[in-house]
Amino acid sequence: MSAKRKNSNPISHDAETPPEITDAWIAEADLYHGKKLVRRGRPKLANPRQLLSLRLPPKVIERWRATGPGWQTRMVEVLEKSAPKSGRAVG
Numbered sequence: 001m002s003a004k005r006k007n008s009n010p011i012s013h014d015a016e017t018p019p020e021i022t023d024a025w026i027a028e029a030d031l032y033h034g035k036k037l038v039r040r041g042r043p044k045l046a047n048p049r050q051l052l053s054l055r056l057p058p059k060v061i062e063r064w065r066a067t068g069p070g071w072q073t074r075m076v077e078v079l080e081k082s083a084p085k086s087g088r089a090v091g
Contacts, residue, residue, distance in 0.1 A: 031038040064071045
């Protein structure tokens, strides 16, 4: 049975020769504020978009794609403008 290998560099266990501290080593280090780990990257959005699976006719998608780059953003803008204002059912 094979065990999973850890993706880490071998650590020198000799106290006489500690590992060399390089800029690359520092760049990969975790940053803490007190006991809290500081996450890298941009902060999470307060109101992120939700994933929705929607089946559309191929011709509709082709027409939107034909409008060029940014077609998904334009589609969202049209949907936002045409969405019902109240919570009651339309139809």
